[in-house]
Amino acid sequence: MTGSEETPSFRLAYVPGVMPAKWVRIWQERRPGVSLDLLQVAAADVSGVLRDGGADAGLVRLPVDRTYFSAIPLYTETTVVVVPKDHLITAAEEVTVEDLADEVLFHPLDDVFDWDSPPGEPAFECPATTADAVELVAAGVGLLVVPQSLARLHHRRDLEYRPVVDAPQSSVALSWPEEATTDLVEDFIGIVRGRTVNSTRGRTSAPPEPERGRARTDKPAARQKPAQGRTAGRGAKGRSGGTQGAKRGKPRRRS
Structure with a gap:
């Protein structure tokens, strides 16, 4: 090497x-x-x-x-709101952006949504990351809207999430x-x-056509058996009284 x-x-x-x-x-x-x-x-x-x-x-x-x-x-992805486990929102199966109008919502610097107008009340600080925002939600000082995969990624036993049906999606x-x-x-x-x-593009090709052509031309040759038929006939004739049969009979006439 x-x-x-x-x-x-x-x-x-x-x-x-x-x-x-x-x-x-x-x-x-x-x-x-x-x-x-x-x-x-x-x-x-x-x-x-x-x-x-x-x-x-x-x-x-x-x-x-x-x-x-x-x-x-x-x-x-489905968009969800992450809330403390004892929050009133957990009583609903899904919510709307309007339902969040009076809630403090965090919009971290790595927010993946391009909000035309961020919903909710402005938070007292802008977390640097989604992970930081989740910690603040767990502390009970606000809520967070994220794609469902991020809610699962940062799952905590003291938090739950619910779909937000009319929020932007990722x-x-x-x-x-x-x-x-x-x-x-x-x-x-x-x-x-x-x-x-x-x-997959460009990864396979069909078998060459000439190979298939040669395989077909070989088959008729395999079916040609006239010589074998003539040989079989001579063997049958010998068994039914031909030259070989006469030789086998001579010793019986001498006895």
């Missing part, structure tokens, strides 16, 4: 709340010789990581700059720099789109 060869790898960035495990498992089954390296990146930073070549593709939250990035939308997509659409990126696109191994 020269020590200069590198093991091929595919680098996948993903934002908090996104669970790439099912796609990673399929990748490992289809491309066992290419490692998949995961990199968790804050939602606000993932575009910069992809631009700088720190990852080959990313599971990101829309929108992205479509003049630079390609993107395949994957799913849209959509997750696979994104990558359009000018860097490599074969490995195409492979991962096939996985997230649910393609089978044989349907």
Whole structure:
């Protein structure tokens, strides 16, 4: 070994709340010789990581700059409000933005929603992260609206969440720099789109037509048995009294 060869790898960035495990498992089954390296990146930073070549593709939250990035939308999340376990909102199955009008709502700096007009009463501080905001909700000083995956990510036994039916929603997509659409990126696109191994673009080809043609021309030759039929006839004749039968009869006449 020269020590200069590198093991091929595919680098996948993903934002908090996104669970790439099912796609990673399929990748490992289809491309066992290419490692998949995961990199968790804050939602606000993932575009910069992809631009700088720190990852080959990313599971990101829309929108992205479509003049630079390609993107395949994957799913849209339910929006929920995180509340203390003893809050009145827990008595309802779902709420509206209007139901939150008199509540103190935190809008952390990494808020993934682009609110036209943030709902609720303004909080006394702006938390730096969603995790910080969850701590404040647990302290009973306000509520937090987030995608459901982030509520699950920061789950606490003293908190609950309820869907907010008319709030903005967050959509997750696979994104990558359009000018860097490599074969490995195409492979991962096939996985997230649910393609089978044989349907992945540029990975399979039909058997050559000439091979099938030669197989057909061989079959008639195998059916030609006139010589075998004549040989079988001579054997039958010998058994029914031919030359071989006469020789077997002479010793009986001498006795």
